[in-house]
Amino acid sequence: DAGITQSPRHKVTETGTPVTLRCHQTENHRYMYWYRQDPGHGLRLIHYSYGVKDTDKGEVSDGYSVSRSKTEDFLLTLESATSSQTSVYFCAIKKEGNTEAFFGQGTRLTVV
Amino acid sequence: RKEVEQDPGPFNVPEGATVAFNCTYSNSASQSFFWYRQDCRKEPKLLMSVYSSGNEDGRFTAQLNRASQYISLLIRDSKLSDSATYLCVVSGYSSASKIIFGSGTRLSIRP
Numbered sequence: 600d601a602g603i604t605q606s607p608r609h610k611v612t613e614t615g616t617p618v619t620l621r622c623h624q625t626e627n628h629r630y631m632y633w634y635r636q637d638p639g640h641g642l643r644l645i646h647y648s649y650g651v652k653d654t655d656k657g658e659v660s661d662g663y664s665v666s667r668s669k670t671e672d673f674l675l676t677l678e679s680a681t682s683s684q685t686s687v688y689f690c691a692i693k694k695e696g697n698t699e700a701f702f703g704q705g706t707r708l709t710v711v
Numbered sequence: 712r713k714e715v716e717q718d719p720g721p722f723n724v725p726e727g728a729t730v731a732f733n734c735t736y737s738n739s740a741s742q743s744f745f746w747y748r749q750d751c752r753k754e755p756k757l758l759m760s761v762y763s764s765g766n767e768d769g770r771f772t773a774q775l776n777r778a779s780q781y782i783s784l785l786i787r788d789s790k791l792s793d794s795a796t797y798l799c800v801v802s803g804y805s806s807a808s809k810i811i812f813g814s815g816t817r818l819s820i821r822p
Contacts (some may be wrong), residue, residue: 632810634812639719639814639816640756640814641717641798641812641813641814642798642810642812644809644811644812647809647810655809657809683781689754689755689779691810693810697752698743699717699745699757699760700800700810702752702754702755704753705753705754
């Protein structure tokens with residue numbers, strides 16, 4: 600158990616509504632990541648964080664924003680959800696150095 | 712061009728077979744390499760890290776070729792429980808680097 604909790608685990612929302620996904624860690628790791636996973640695309644990086652208030656864009660950041668006001672929480676917000684954002688979202692954490700990342704159990708988001 | 716490319720498969724092989732996966736990466740500054748395993752509807756989990764000298768963990772062998780920018784994974788004496796998707800993962804030269812995943816190779820082991 601890498602001490603990562605994602606919430607909610609499942610969510611159905613309507614097009615145009617805002618949605619926030621939460622990633623919480625108990626490991627005090629500096630680095631946190633949000634990915635989405637879709638058939639045929641694998642895991643694609645949305646945003647990542649290398650410290651409190653330090654975030655950067657990944658390859659598919661359009662339509663998403665993030666915030667990290669404290670070490671343990673990394674929030675992913677869909678300002679106005681679209682059907683193309685229906686996906687499985689994974690959060691990951693990593694400690695200093697060239698080490699592996701550990702993943703949360705994922706959030707299955709459906710936008711109808 | 713994707714930063715990390717893998718053959719999506721699926722690979723369908725009999726139990727006991729040897730199977731090999733390859734992965735190529737485009738960023739020559741990449742420094743850290745991993746293979747992850749992902750079971751259906753689960754989160755990815757680290758299978759093994761990949762070192763320049765190559766490394767082995769039981770039936771699994773990983774190799775890195777920096778000159779050609781590819782990574783390989785060899786599974787010997789495959790088991791039914793090896794059925795999963797295998798993800799190639801590449802990261803940059805510092806802790807703050809992005810971690811980039813290949814799209815994964817599906818492996819199915821048949822009895």
